[in-house]
Amino acid sequence: MFLSYHAVLVFLITGMAMVCTPMILGVLFRPRNPYPAKTMAYECAEDPVGDAQIRFDMRFYSAALIFIIFDVEIAFMFPWALVFQGFHDRWLALAEGVAFIAILFLGLVYVWVKGDVDWVKTFRHRRRVQG
Amino acid sequence: MGILNNALPDIAPVRAVDAAVGWGRGSSLWPMTFGIACCAIEMMAVYAATFDLDRFGAGVPRATPRQSDLIIVPGTVNAKMAVRVRRLWDQMAEPRYVIAMGACVCGGGPYVKWGYNTVKGVHKIIPVDIFVPGCPPRPEALMDGILKLRENVTREAVFARREATARILDARGG
Numbered sequence: 001m002f003l004s005y006h007a008v009l010v011f012l013i014t015g016m017a018m019v020c021t022p023m024i025l026g027v028l029f030r031p032r033n034p035y036p037a038k039t040m041a042y043e044c045a046e047d048p049v050g051d052a053q054i055r056f057d058m059r060f061y062s063a064a065l066i067f068i069i070f071d072v073e074i075a076f077m078f079p080w081a082l083v084f085q086g087f088h089d090r091w092l093a094l095a096e097g098v099a100f101i102a103i104l105f106l107g108l109v110y111v112w113v114k115g116d117v118d119w120v121k122t123f124r125h126r127r128r129v130q131g
Numbered sequence: 132m133g134i135l136n137n138a139l140p141d142i143a144p145v146r147a148v149d150a151a152v153g154w155g156r157g158s159s160l161w162p163m164t165f166g167i168a169c170c171a172i173e174m175m176a177v178y179a180a181t182f183d184l185d186r187f188g189a190g191v192p193r194a195t196p197r198q199s200d201l202i203i204v205p206g207t208v209n210a211k212m213a214v215r216v217r218r219l220w221d222q223m224a225e226p227r228y229v230i231a232m233g234a235c236v237c238g239g240g241p242y243v244k245w246g247y248n249t250v251k252g253v254h255k256i257i258p259v260d261i262f263v264p265g266c267p268p269r270p271e272a273l274m275d276g277i278l279k280l281r282e283n284v285t286r287e288a289v290f291a292r293r294e295a296t297a298r299i300l301d302a303r304g305g
Binding site for chain 2: 033
């Protein structure tokens with residue numbers, strides 16, 4: 001019964017071999033000569049300052065997420081606008097496009113209400129507490 | 132060095148593999164994006180369309196020493212820069228090759244007598260494979276240097292035990 005899947009097995013073994021073989025060959029062939037000056041971080045030959053794992057402002061994360069709303073929206077609008085002329089039912093196509101924009105606009109309204117569009121959030125928070 | 136590097140006997144099949152590896156290395160030298168002084172202008176001309184170093188497989192300057200196996204040192208190396216040049220060479224992956232481009236790098240050039248801050252030849256810091264003289268060298272001269280280096284790389288023993296190459300590799304720090 002399982003013999004009918006022998007092609008999958010062959011594919012699996014071949015796939016694993018194609019990954020493992022170059023790595024083993026690389027270990028055999030490549031020169032390996034690490035020393036401190038070679039393995040230190042590359043900072044254009046200057047002494048490295050600080051660590052690569054630095055803390056990053058979380059507000060950039062929400063800004064990037066909001067950017068996705070506009071970016072993806074525009075990316076989908078272009079093909080939609082291209083095929084719009086040749087579409088047999090243009091009102092349907094227009095309704096679909098408007099519905100798509102409306103859904104994403106709802107997301108924009110949500111982040112606006114939640115205050116993620118504001119860069120400086122502490123002021124808004126303070127105002128809300130006082131009022 | 133790796134397990135097999137310069138560890139196999141110097142027989143015909145090993146030499147054939149060496150020739151294949153050397154051909155591959157010599158035909159795809161990746162220089163590092165590195166320019167110090169006026170010679171770098173000529174070096175850029177070599178990379179650009181008129182002279183087109185990419186014909187010889189060496190026209191893709193890499194932005195990091197980790198990916199490059201050739202460093203062209205174009206221009207006057209002063210004492211402050213010498214530390215950096217050495218570190219950049221240290222950070223390159225092996226096998227690594229050096230072309231000294233221009234009179235300053237080959238031995239001090241116009242600063243050889245009164246230049247209080249010039250390193251009289253980059254070979255005092257890093258082992259040089261090819262010297263390209265000139266002030267600055269013509270683009271054709273640099274191309275000639277790269278082709279000479281290519282010949283050297285192609286002939287190098289990769290797996291075969293060969294005394295001369297082993298000595299060269301030791302001098303190169305590999």
